[in-house]
Amino acid sequence: MSDLHIYNSLTRQKEKFEPITPNHVGMYVCGPTVSGESHLGHARPYITFDVVYRYLLHLGYKVRYVRNITDAGHFEEEGRVAEDKVAEKAKLEMLEPMELVHKYTNLFHWGMHLFNTLDPSIEPTATGHIIEQIAMIEDIIQKGFAYEVNGSVYFDVKKYADAYPYGKLSGRIMDDLLETTRDLEGQDEKRNKVDFALWKSAPPQHIMRWKSPWGEGFPGWHIECSAMASKYLGETFDIHGGGMDLQFPHHESEIAQSTIAHGHAPVRYWMHNNMITINGKKMGKSYNNVIKLTELFSGNHPILEQAYHPMVVRFYILQTHYRSTLDFSNEALQASEKALKRLWEAYEVLKSLTEEKCTQSFFNMLSGAINNEIAESYDENTILTDIHNQISKSNINLSSSSDTFKRIRMIVEQNKNLVEEKNRTLINLQCIINCLECKEFMDDDLNTAKVIANLFDLTPTINSIKGGQLNIEVICKETLLLIKDTFKTYLEDILGLQGLQAQQSDTLDKVLSLLIEMRKDARTRKDWATSDQIRIKLAEAGVLLKDGKDGSVSYTIE
């Protein structure tokens, strides 16, 4: 169905993506712990996997995308005292735990919508699945891989590791773990330091508590994902995503639990996004360098020089491959802001171009080219003829992996000088390459950076048509349609980007049109003082006027 290849953290290599059930994909992504406000760090995985989700949908898969809300709060696993983060925070803020969790869940959704992420198909909460978690724990106990001590239940990692490849996902070695894990007090309950809690007994003052076969308590951090993923996606599902920092111990534990409960590994493809860093350091509470989304969008943070539009942040994230670290800086964000504006304005221009003036069809142009333009001087007649024979008369629908496409690429590479000379055939071929390659790049482990680069490659062509440097007749009808389709598909549908323009109002538009007319009059009269004053005053108000070559004037609002 597709040539999509994704990097599988489990095997540490790119693999061809083949869903378990043809045409259907099950994807689970670890969601946020809603014990506090979402921050810039949260933006990365949810935007990354939003693009994965959008791309799978684009490829025609029926996708069930499950992303949980952790509202039960984890305890400090290795800590001395069982602590529930939600319960602690609720006490601090004088809120009911559920009230607190609801508040931050809403804030999370608010941020995700501003980032234009699509809602997951199911967004299950940990507190809503206590029964499933208890059932899974009981199952694991029954199978002999978990044990109860004083109302808490621990997973027997050592026993598991004897039979299964524990540590495969995160590259851990059992013996190292046994030696390295910090020696903390209060661990007497565990048989081994590497064991992790499935259920934790709640001390009397603890607010969030549920009845269980082992007394009142609350679930361990890892079990919720396993329980909910298997409930909604089945015992084995296609993709599990999350941040790299979750690889160990969270995802490793998920594998262990599910493997025992179901008798086999839960996930086919593990995908992990890299971290966002600030001045080279990971953003995290422990580093005191967290920028909350509310601060990011308002600019209200010591590190921030200005407010950043959610789309700028999204674009900034997608300009980097998801497995690379991404270092935050004002300079980089500001560069992204300008870049996105330029790209989006080109897209607006593109939408305004109509193919009526593209008199020549690609098919006919190629016919002509075979006999004169380039084939004559470069002995590529056969190749062009071959392309000619393979493309349809009304549509350019080539796979980037087809031989024909490879030949197109070859011709263009061999005739780069002619592209510069504005050779009609080569300009069209170059545009087609830029468009068709986008799929190739997405298929190669979601290389959004390259997709964006190709869209930028098309930008001068689009702007040249508007600016008059390039006659639209040079571009074939099919080429223009393909470019339009590529921008719509990749920029909007797959990358999920939007323009930065403030909401337009008719009233404002009429007012500005009036001012623009007045300025035009002034210019006709060569009354430069008036025309400049209008331009300058509008600029001060955040409205930038752009004079087109044909006398038309457009504006953008800051």
Next chain:
RNA sequence: GGUCGGGUGGCCGAGUGGCUAGGCAGAGCUCUGCAAAAGCUUCCACAGCGGUUCGAAUCCGCUCUCGACCUCCA
């Protein structure tokens, strides 16, 4: 300390055994009443030292250096 991953032009960032993305900034030019916008041109980098190779920034080794995980974290 253990495990893993990086070091790319002024900045951000793709990628590749030879044809060397893209963005932002800078410079020059075209257009413009002047600007802005747009277009064109330019700026040819891959931590250091060895090695493999006809050829390495890309493969191997060592050194320096940064980071991640090993503890809640996206």
